[in-house]
Amino acid sequence: MLSLKEVTFSGCDALESYNCPNSVESLEIRDCDSLTSLTFSSVQEHPSPLTESIINDCTNIKSDKPIPMSRLTSLRIRFCKNLKSFAHEYLQHLTSLEDMWIYECPSMDYSFPCGVWPANLTELWIGHLNKPMSEWGQQNFPTSLVELILYGENSGVVSFEVANDVRNITATPSSSFLLPPSLVSLELHDFVDVESFSEVLQHLPCLKNLEIRSCPKITDLSTTYDPSNLTIDIWE
Template sequence: MNLKSFPDEHLQSLTSLEYMWISYCPSMDNSFPCGLWPPNLSNLSIGSLKKPISEWGQQNFPTTLVTLILYGENSGAIPFAKADDTRNTATTSSFLLPPSLTYLYISDFMDMESLSMGLQHLTCLEELVIISCPNLKDLPVTLLPSLSRFWVNYCPKLRKKCSRKGKYWPIISQIPDLDILKAGRT
């Protein structure tokens, strides 16, 4: 898509907007620097833009957000913030996820190695899907038992830890919808 800009400074005035999808716009240079999203947004799919997510600056998603889909093509890693992290400076690059999230989908973050920080406070999270994160090797152990759906695909390092002989198997084996695909990029 040839979209080059987006009126992100007006997002907070869109009070009726509940669903937003801004993905695969390689010419779009917006980085949502103010982190001010529509106040009633419940579903957001975003990523694969010109500027990597890791360079967007602090993001404070609305507490109404229940579904978050992050596409990280050319984005490095997601800079998740801990819920008790009170740093609130413009130079801080972090995503503070709202505890209201029930579904989190993460795809194509080639440099991400860990999800163990920044997700512990997601007590409502029911579904976690991770696709094409070849260097990901750590998960938030305290979060896993509460999931009803956990899918991993194209994550060879994580797949090994989720196998029947792996570190996470005793924790994830009881998840009703568990899919750890053996296929994967190396």
């Protein structure tokens, strides 16, 4: 008997709920405005083979139930404006998760982010959630994290620092966001109150690519970096 391995819904306006079978390895749901509920078949006896889950532009989905994530390597949730809850308490158990996108979800549970991340996470896209970035506190990003994309709309962040010294963490103001020193690639979007970034670069020894979009006050990068070691792109 054939088992369903890959499921994709796109633009299904009549789809209101979906129960994902335990055989599915890849699940993608896009532009399904009527979807309000997503559940998963029981996995008590047989662990789920699910490795990829994408939920994109599902306006009315309100709750992301705990999903079978023991083998999950990619989790992407974005542009779900009414999504209120996210099972973030399970993140520390996602030892296989490598990339995670969760942004443009302005109704998200205010307790997320809570500073706990998957131990082997390498790529993270995050921002424009219910909880302003200036109130996130120390995030304890894993040393495996090398690519970070931050969306700063309504974040309250006015500066960046690097979390390379415990002594610096306690002295950091709440309006300053702490970056992990392990980064190789960094993108900043819509941080309209940040005025400087050149000093931060000195504490990101592994950084090779920096992209800045719609951060109009950052103007101190033109002569502060070695172009042989770092590529900088600035978009207004």
